Amino acid sequence: MSGGGAKPDERKKKKGNGGWIGCLIVLAAFALTVVLPIGWSLWDEGAFDPDLSDDMTAVALGPAETARLAERLQEASRRHGICYGWEVDADTGAPVEVGSNLGAGVDARKADKATCPEWIVLKADYFYLDKEWSSVGYTVLDSYDAVQFSLDELTSSGVLDGTELGERGVAQLADAIGSLPLLAAEADLAPALPAQEQVFSPSATVDDELDSGRGAGWWFLVGLGSLLVGLGLLWIIRSAVKEWKWRRGL
Amino acid sequence: MKKAMIGGGILMLVGVIILALTVRGGTRSPREWISGRFPAGGGGYQSGQPPIRTAGEIIGHSRPVDRVYDPAGVFLRYPGAVVAVLPAATGSVIHVDTPERGYQRWRGYVNGRWGGPGGRASLFRGGGPGGGK
Secondary structure, eight states: OGGGGHHHHHHHHHHHHHHHHHHHHHHHHHIIIIIHHHHHHHHHTTTTOSOOSOOTTOOSSOHHHHHHHHHHHHHHHHHHTEEEEEEEEOSSSSOOEEEETTEETOOGGGSOTTTOSEEEEEEEEEEEETTEEEEEEEEEEESOSSOOOOOHHHHHTTSSOSSOOGGGHHHHHHHHHHTHHHHHHHTTSSOOOOOOTTOOOTTOOTTEEEOOSOOHHHHHHHHHHHHHHHHHHHHHHHHHHHHHHHHHTO | OHHHHHHHHHHHHHHHHHHHHHHHOSOOOOHHHHHHHSOEETTEEEESSOHHHHHHHHHHHSOOSEEEEETTEEEEEETTEEEEEEEOSSSEEEEEEOHHHHHHHTHHHHTTTSEEETTOOOSSOSSSTTSOO
């Protein structure tokens, strides 16, 4: 019994420590749920980039992308007798990007009549502000006098959104260019292209497979949710064990 | 113990809400809606409207996580399905597949955008110049 007098003090001390641990868990949860996501978002936006000068050479489409677009438009052009192309002003100070089914840098509008009896070109004008595209305007230019092409269908369904570019800025541009032959078929200027399953692609390899479709953000949120559940459970279990020990006089 | 129950309970509740919204969030698969909206035929479902308009109607009902507008048709990706809207003699034909089957089937059109070697997409990614990391 002589040592029994010290035990309640120790228990009180331990109980006090438990409060601190709880506070630390709450702070850690706050850091994970609020501070980290905001920091990540700022980093992702380039807020911590050391170079704050505008990139005067940035273009919208890389060489692999222009090659892909040209390749995809070639069959449509051959079947339709129409040249399809694009003119993109990224507004960064870089030269205006031009291309067509005839290749990167080849303007369908300037091709001779034998090569391009008719042409349809997508013109995209970006507004580059504070190191990113803030908006874009799309126009369809063509050699037809009596046909009016419209991107309204794409705009109304949200496929093209001139002000909310987000992470789909470049994909939007590719979709707009890829839609040109579909628009020509809709306007009865050309027959629709028959799609072929499992078309051979020179770039395809044996391990060519679908990506998970879940970006870092999805995995971060799943990890965060799991961590919070785990921490909460740990807190309760730890407290229950302590109380159980205290009641048993351990 | 009471404090731990409240504190731990709040943490667990917030975690469960985040998990539920993340895992269940996103978009509904349009499979059932398409089968109810469009008559079967042509190896898929038939629409009297051209591909861009038909795809717009499907997107209006269920927003895809990704899409590809190609000269050959419109390809929509959902968490549980790949929808291909292809031109037909009159209107469009719609094919609905599982993501893996759909990727295999239409790889020539979506390769590089939805996947690639090792499952890494490489084309037309990001928001353009300066659009983040």
